[in-house]
Amino acid sequence: MIEPALYDGEASEGTRRSRASHKAILQAAAEVVRERGYFGASIEEIAARAGTGKQTIYRWWRAKPYLCLELYGLLVPATALEVDSGSLRGDYEAILRRLLKFYRTTPAAALLSGLIAESQSDPALAEAFQRRIVGQRRHLLIDPLARARERGEIDEAFDQALAADLFTAAVWHRLLLGSARAEKRFVAGLLETLFGERS
Amino acid sequence: MIEPALYDGEASEGTRRSRASHKAILQAAAEVVRERGYFGASIEEIAARAGTGKQTIYRWWRAKPYLCLELYGLLVPATALEVDSGSLRGDYEAILRRLLKFYRTTPAAALLSGLIAESQSDPALAEAFQRRIVGQRRHLLIDPLARARERGEIDEAFDQALAADLFTAAVWHRLLLGSARAEKRFVAGLLETLFGERS
Amino acid sequence: MIEPALYDGEASEGTRRSRASHKAILQAAAEVVRERGYFGASIEEIAARAGTGKQTIYRWWRAKPYLCLELYGLLVPATALEVDSGSLRGDYEAILRRLLKFYRTTPAAALLSGLIAESQSDPALAEAFQRRIVGQRRHLLIDPLARARERGEIDEAFDQALAADLFTAAVWHRLLLGSARAEKRFVAGLLETLFGERS
Amino acid sequence: MIEPALYDGEASEGTRRSRASHKAILQAAAEVVRERGYFGASIEEIAARAGTGKQTIYRWWRAKPYLCLELYGLLVPATALEVDSGSLRGDYEAILRRLLKFYRTTPAAALLSGLIAESQSDPALAEAFQRRIVGQRRHLLIDPLARARERGEIDEAFDQALAADLFTAAVWHRLLLGSARAEKRFVAGLLETLFGERS
DNA sequence: CAATAAACGAGACGGTACGTCCCGTCTTCAG
């Protein structure tokens, strides 16, 4: 969630946000986005499916993209990318395989492209997207690089941030443009290009 | 245009497409997308600004994304990326700088993200996007690589298609996510990663 | 037709109106009005069904109601109402039965109500409707009354024009409002009211 | 209204119909029909003038004719035709004069002809028109006849329903076809024909 | 017997309105 929402029982005065509604809305949103895509998903249908009023959605999220932003965040459990195989190549191979599986099994692609598109004309959304999705992602990608640096696998001159960005770029490009390139070759080729010929 | 439209005075039966309207619509679309972004652009406003009826738009394009696809294609004159500096690094540096300028000066970013987003739930659009934008782009990126191969700058093992894709991925990622990374460093870093330390 | 159109071969310079098209248009109009009603009938469909261009319709009729006016006129062959049974009651009984049958078997009701409705806001149409439909009708209804006057069945004081109008009013009212009143009783009752108890 | 609509504050679940909008729509419809006639009146303009969304009209009326049906009903206050002068002739003279004034001062003629025309191809509308306009009208016309029967002015053999229908037919015919017949003569002649020579 | 000029079929054009969907806000009432 964008702001650290207060739940029933967490705080003092008045009634607090209903955990049940919150969950039902996100679940309904996930379903509807999966079925109709990002554009096809309407607040109206999400509310109906969640069994809530529209107002309950607008009370907690400014608009569809912000709901989707939270939804996207929930689809990737933070731990999913944390690996420590002992080698840089091993870490990234694991991350890559998990990511590709993640995108195959969730409506994340639809969400991602929709959010990127809406960000083009909504700076606030762009900022939130950066902070909550891109930033977090970069951290997870830089951790293995930092460990590799400690192990001496890469040296000081290696631009870690650039590598992380290029990795994300490649994965998202593949995801959103559905390149027909065989997966195995893609994985190997990408890693070789980023980290060197063999490993 | 998607199909080689017939204009006034060209052969065949019946009435012909109006060159003037066609042009006015694309021009209006460019304006409106620039001002309001991809989503904010409505067929209604484009028609009004072009001084045409809505039906004239729907007669020639299936829907907004298809109009935008054609518009995107027209924004990049095919020749804009054709360079031959004599070296691989030189070619790509030139291409990269032209691309970055292109995206700074046209509504291409808004179009691009919108088209990618809509492609997620419209396979026909995805296919058209691949064929008309991605495919064409790939060709232009592979030409310099082929010349470099002939000159012996890169060897047979170098995966040209992968390099071209990664290049596009990096550029679009930077474009759509507005990474704050300084341009100079981005250019150098990307080329180094793709083609090696110095070249 | 509203103006005495010139047909092929009738007159001097240039090309002349095509008899075949004229007929095909009226025929198509009759069909379409029968199938879709007065409002549902579009010039576009009439043209398509007649196998003509729309312009050919607009060349000869100002608009749909004028086409329908001519069509209505053609549905009632002028002779259909001319009877001379020897008695006033007999004449009107015959006329009435023919009219009721006429309306049962042609799209005249749809045309009539549509024309009356459009006449409310188009004085020129109202005038044409009066002259070409109402006027002609009145004549045919007054002829039997004039003969009855000569025979002495009715006297000078009898308001022939009023009777004719009331007769038309009653028939159209029945036609357009579909009163459930049994036909036999309607016929007898109307004639009794207009011309007296027995006759 | 066609169905006994629920207003704010009336019983039952959910949100209620807005009295203000309902009234504003009917008022706007009356204006627009008066200005542009039945066909010229568009839902779009009515909504704009009423200051409502189009959907608010479509939510409560199936289509233009149904809105007009309600409007027509409101133009004739039910009491307008209730008279009791003590004589049949007196009652009908009063009714006739009121009707003629009513049609002179309201857009009723445009509505009436439009509704009749649309009824030709919409049986549900025809039924509603019968029930809500014709039926009610017939009642009001039969009351004076029933009183006359009690007073002995007319006998059992007099077909009251037929007389009422012929009266309506004559009035509407005159109204919609704008016969130039002088009003005084029309009134006298019609009543004489229906009820006898003198009174 | 061409030349020519109108009428023709076809259908694109600038428009208006349709009836629908959904937006984000506002109001009502049941729990």
Next chain:
DNA sequence: CTGAAGACGGGACGTACCGTCTCGTTTATTG
């Protein structure tokens, strides 16, 4: 006193036709 239900003003959708306007093509005198 929250929250589902849903009406509201509004904007855009994509479609149907309007009546006008080219387009070639046919056709039937006229020079």
